[in-house]
Amino acid sequence: MGIIDLSVKLAGLKLDNPVIPASGTFGYGREFAELYDINILGSFSCKGTTGDTRFGNEQPRIAETAAGMLNAVGLQNPGVDAVIEEEFPNVANIFQKPIIANVGGFSLDEYRENCRKLDACEQVGILEVNISCPNVHAGGKNFGSDPELAAEVTRAVKEVTTKPVFMKLTPNVTDIGEIARACEDGGADGICLINTLLGMRIDLKTKRPLLANRTGGLSGPAIFPVALRMVWDVYEAVKLPIIGVGGISSAKDVCEMMLAGATAVEIGAANLKDPYICKTIIETLPETAAALGVTELRQLTGAAHNG
Amino acid sequence: MNETILTLEHTRQLTPDTVEMVLSGDTSAITAPGQFINVALPGKQLRRPISIANWSEDGLLLLVRIAGEGTVAFCASPKGTQFDVLSGLGNGFDLDDHGKKPVLMGGGVGIAPLYGLAKRMIERGETPTVALGFRSLQDAFYLEEFAALGCNLSIATEDGSLGIKGFVTDMVRDHLPDRDYVYCCGPLPLLRAIDALPQFTGGQFSFEARMGCGFGVCMGCTVHTKHGPKRICKDGPILRKEELVWE
Numbered sequence: 001m002g003i004i005d006l007s008v009k010l011a012g013l014k015l016d017n018p019v020i021p022a023s024g025t026f027g028y029g030r031e032f033a034e035l036y037d038i039n040i041l042g043s044f045s046c047k048g049t050t051g052d053t054r055f056g057n058e059q060p061r062i063a064e065t066a067a068g069m070l071n072a073v074g075l076q077n078p079g080v081d082a083v084i085e086e087e088f089p090n091v092a093n094i095f096q097k098p099i100i101a102n103v104g105g106f107s108l109d110e111y112r113e114n115c116r117k118l119d120a121c122e123q124v125g126i127l128e129v130n131i132s133c134p135n136v137h138a139g140g141k142n143f144g145s146d147p148e149l150a151a152e153v154t155r156a157v158k159e160v161t162t163k164p165v166f167m168k169l170t171p172n173v174t175d176i177g178e179i180a181r182a183c184e185d186g187g188a189d190g191i192c193l194i195n196t197l198l199g200m201r202i203d204l205k206t207k208r209p210l211l212a213n214r215t216g217g218l219s220g221p222a223i224f225p226v227a228l229r230m231v232w233d234v235y236e237a238v239k240l241p242i243i244g245v246g247g248i249s250s251a252k253d254v255c256e257m258m259l260a261g262a263t264a265v266e267i268g269a270a271n272l273k274d275p276y277i278c279k280t281i282i283e284t285l286p287e288t289a290a291a292l293g294v295t296e297l298r299q300l301t302g303a304a305h306n307g
Numbered sequence: 308m309n310e311t312i313l314t315l316e317h318t319r320q321l322t323p324d325t326v327e328m329v330l331s332g333d334t335s336a337i338t339a340p341g342q343f344i345n346v347a348l349p350g351k352q353l354r355r356p357i358s359i360a361n362w363s364e365d366g367l368l369l370l371v372r373i374a375g376e377g378t379v380a381f382c383a384s385p386k387g388t389q390f391d392v393l394s395g396l397g398n399g400f401d402l403d404d405h406g407k408k409p410v411l412m413g414g415g416v417g418i419a420p421l422y423g424l425a426k427r428m429i430e431r432g433e434t435p436t437v438a439l440g441f442r443s444l445q446d447a448f449y450l451e452e453f454a455a456l457g458c459n460l461s462i463a464t465e466d467g468s469l470g471i472k473g474f475v476t477d478m479v480r481d482h483l484p485d486r487d488y489v490y491c492c493g494p495l496p497l498l499r500a501i502d503a504l505p506q507f508t509g510g511q512f513s514f515e516a517r518m519g520c521g522f523g524v525c526m527g528c529t530v531h532t533k534h535g536p537k538r539i540c541k542d543g544p545i546l547r548k549e550e551l552v553w554e
Contacts, residue, residue: 024525025525027523031522031523031524035310047526055531055536056526056529056536059516059517059529059530060517061517061519061526061528061529062517062518062519063517064351064377065352067352069352069519071519071525071527073525073527073529076526076536221352269352271524272519272524272525273353274347275310275393275520275522
């Protein structure tokens with residue numbers, strides 16, 4: 001087996017490999033940096049940042065499901081100013097590549113303001129705009145479930161940054177291709193999908209919803225086929241590079257996701273189960289790629305589509 | 308923290324829903340009583356966080372309550388089963404802080420981490436006062452073991468079938484009024500009642516929570532404290548009396 005080239009290019013950013021820990025499963029890298037050299041990763045997406053500090057939801061926030069889990073963390077984070085002042089300096093110490101800054105918001109102004117601040121951070125390579133907050137009660141419509149709102153957020157963010165903007169989509173919609181097209185029209189540089197699927201559990205001891213928030217986001221291997229199908233649909237709908245997320249837990253899953261249309265991938269729930277999973281996947285990607293007959297992993301992107 | 312493989316050496320049923328398990332393997336990541344391990348189970352997405360009751364160089368002791376599907380399977384595992392474990396998790400008890408008159412209080416399976424705590428206090432030349440509460444005689448376990456360590460042991464059962472009748476909090480209030488510092492572990496209502504006892508000027512409270520990762524990255528186990536949000540898995544499971552917030 002010759003050397004397999006794992007590098008990919010994401011909206012002008014060259015990544016050593018397509019493996020990126022997903023937002024909310026990696027913190028700001030501190031804890032994982034104690035387990036392995038996180039510089040082996042292509043990049044990582046930090047915990048979703050909002051304008052104000054957020055405690056998030058009450059307990060319980062976590063439930064198990066078959067081949068998956070529900071989370072209703074509720075975007076707990078210290079707020080964009082604290083992230084920039086307190087977390088990013090430490091990131092620079094432990095990680096020497098550009099990071100993906102995941103950004104949330106509850107109004108166009110907030111998205112603009114958060115992204116404007118993050119735009120000034122040198123180490124941020126990509127802004128990943130989370131327009132799906134199914135477990136946050138903000139009143140009003142979910143940005144990610146309406147094509148016009150999705151396009152508006154995209155435009156608002158593009159006004160304040162020159163960094164690549166990837167819109168992270170919610171799967172809890174009727175037509176994900178339509179949402180992706182709206183983001184493309186709004187000027188997005190890429191699409192990241194999927195966020196979690198809306199789900200819930202009932203506690204048989206109390207006969208009440210298990211999560212304090214009632215609903216939570218489903219992640220883990222159970223959602224992989226859904227994520228894969230949506231990546232396929234978005235690949236057909238837009239010409240933008242895609243970061244594919246949802247239930248990936250092996251190098252083979254990475255390859256499936258790339259074949260469906262992903263340029264790079266994010267791995268979330270799997271990190272919680274096996275903290276070393278991203279390292280293992282990076283190490284096993286070469287032999288998996290070789291078995292598929294490619295010498296450059298990026299050749300897989302979209303190759304399952306006709307033509 | 309490390310990830311390691313532990314081997315099940317021995318299982319003993321203690322009560323209808325509590326099991327003693329001894330596992331062998333690398334315990335080097337464990338630095339204090341009150342820490343826990345997060346055990347991967349076949350076919351389960353989430354690991355199960357279980358208190359370390361005691362540990363030595365070659366292995367560790369668990370006292371496990373059979374609570375749901377995961378623990379049912381875990382406790383029924385045959386001897387020799389190997390488990391993928393994240394070890395040495397959490398902050399553990401601080402043995403330096405407790406002044407001259409501490410008491411170790413536990414309820415039900417909450418007594419588990421108190422065993423290793425008592426052992427280490429004895430190794431430091433102290434004689435721990437231990438107060439344990441159970442529903443009834445048939446729910447009580449590990450009493451001989453605590454006594455054999457050399458603790459001053461008091462037992463309370465709610466139905467009076469063993470020891471003093473009533474709650475362990477009432478027993479401590481009535482029979483151990485000189486105790487002014489508490490190390491405790493048990494169900495939330497018990498911890499809340501212990502915090503309400505006026506005799507304690509300080510204490511270390513071990514909390515449980517549903518967890519995602521168990522090592523601090525997912526924010527699944529965050530609780531309110533007077534010092535801001537804390538992760539039970541990483542900033543805990545031990546929280547100090549002065550920071551506790553109750554709804």
